Amino acid sequence: MKSLLDVSTQKSVKIVGISGGKGARRSLAQLGIGIGSVVKIKRNAPFAGPLLIENHGSSIAVGRGVAAKIMVEDI
Amino acid sequence: MKIALIGQPNSGKSTIFNAVAGYKSVTSNLPGTTVEYMESRVRLNGAVYDLVDFPGTYSLSSTNEAEAEVGKYLLSQKFDLIINIIDASQLGRSLPLTLELIDLGIPMIVALNMMDEASRKGIEIEVDALSELLNMPVQTTVASKNLGVRDLFVNAKHVIEEGKKSIPGSIPCQKDVEEIICELEYEIKQNFAPKVVYPSRFLAIKLLEDDEYYQSILSHQNGHMLSDKVRVLQNKLVQLRGKPQDSVLVLERHAMAMDIYGKVVKIGHPHSDWREKLDHIVMHRMGGYFILITILLSFFYIIFEFGALLEGYLLTGFENLQQSLSGVLDQNSIWFYLVQSIVWGISGGIAIVLPYLVPFLIGLTILEDAGYLPRVAFLMDSFMHRIGLHGTSIIPAVLGYGCNVPAVMATRILPSRRDKIIAAVISSMIPCSARSVVIFGLVAFYLGPFWAFAIYLFNIVVISLTGKVLSWLMPEVSPGMILEIPPYRWPSSRVIFRKTWFRIKEFIMVAWPILILGSVVLGMLEYFQLDKLINQGLSPLTALLGLPAVVGTTLIFGVLRKELALIMLTQALGTTQILTVLSTNQVLVFTIFITFYIPCVATMAVLSRELNRSWMILVVMITLILAILFSFMFRVFGHLIL
């Protein structure tokens, strides 16, 4: 299983699990991101800075700590 | 008649509110700026309404403090109508909130705002079909251009007149999930109906979502017998959908929303989007910082050049006025002291404060409304992690450059209490526009812009260290950034004008009278020679800092409003030619002290409200100690660098 951190830019992936606290899970759910969502990685610069992902046309910045807890699979 | 304006962050609630209520609520292109409830009585189409602008919220769950408040407020007050404002270009993402609101059993209409954005994105919405599916009127608007707002309130009037008949019926979930909700709702109705004021369906859903706030209400009512039932039903839900219990219903609502979205939206051709391309540069991991620094530097220089030019002219003018005054009135009479101090107060506002404040606020408005700040949060995330926070905390900090009060309130967007505390303490140490006026009007004007810039940098270093120390004292893993990055929007000149005017009006109506009054009090103290007493009392401090004893009183008054310290400095010294009485080193020491010491009274009040009184007192102590430490440091070592 791989996390959002391992996905390269411009690829779309499907979320299969979000571990960690329920705070992050809920904040993400409110933006429409949860298990089953398909998100596109717009920016993932290794070592530096948060990821930028796209979901239903809106851009969301996700810190690397959060991204590490989002498990995804290729589609 | 009470109307609530509710919508997700950045959907244009405040813009609609301001369109009908006059500019009262601060708009901006970033989440979390309206944290207070603005209420205004408006007269529209012959009826009187109490209109309430709510903070933006993605849902009615208690994910963070700001969102929890919305639910409580909405249900504790009796509202006759909810106007749900939706960003049409984000329809799918916005509908889950609409679905939640429907369950509250309050008459509702939808304002489909930002229609211009939607059509630019090539999103075509069948408004009638949407209205049909939601069982409520839907009115399209472009609030920033004031289009459709009038019709929106005509609709509102009709709906209110219909009263209970216009309460929209709930939209059922898919059958399997719906059965679970109904089962719990039935249970609540059976056992708690007379005791809970909340609509039972809404409550059932919140309990299934594990929402702490609504759970706590029921447990007060001896709802323990319910919790077993809730657990059983939650497990069923988890099995049905294979998602964790805390987000399964939230995601279910999203699925329903996307279903509606699919039925009413046709995606056409988006117009070419230069904004995507712009983000490639602005958020680039190297270029982004280059642009950030360029923007900050040019921001700084424009304000300085513009302000210093005006300050120079105006000060000479008022200096002449002061001199001619001594020809008219007897220099030792109380009248002379009175008139002179009023002139100081007025001229200080015009010559020293406004030249910097106006361009500063215009610049800040553009940065806020263009949507740049969330990008700054993106760029600064790694840095903020180094001081134990994450990118989102930079937003209150940046707002602090305008005024610390809204900055401290904006820390409510942070879900963790610990992050909120650190961010609030940091925000109250940011040089606000009043302190900036002192930095610009004194240091930049007399010592040159380089020194002013150095003070800002020094402040950032100190703040970062403070953050680092605080997070070291409160070791807790910060949950990390989850922040929506809104599209760029060029703010209309109308919005810029009104927002700047709104903030300047605050200066003119609130701060300026205090400045004039402060000058008069100082004038009278001088006339009765009471200032000597105060100055003597403060002489250990002024002596320590190597400042003339007469500045003692100004330091006290600075706690009221930081600009006051500057204006009273010229008054206490008896001249605007500061450098004839103070050395450059003394100017620097004075400014450092003013920049760092005790936040003004308004900030102290908001700190005790948002955190608590002990934190407020702690901040006062820390800043006082830091101020004395740094200004002493500059006194001793200043000559080495000046």
Ligand SMILES: Nc1nc2c(ncn2[C@@H]2O[C@H](COP(=O)(O)OP(=O)(O)O)[C@@H](O)[C@H]2O)c(=O)[nH]1
């Ligand atoms: N293009 C466009 N921009 C709008 C419209 N309505 C509001 N805005 C802008 O969107 C931003 C957010 O508006 P605001 O009222 O602060 O949103 P709030 O967070 O819901 O209170 C501001 O920069 C407004 O000028 C609209 O209909 N079209």
Ligand SMILES: [Mg+2]
């Ligand atoms: Mg607002």
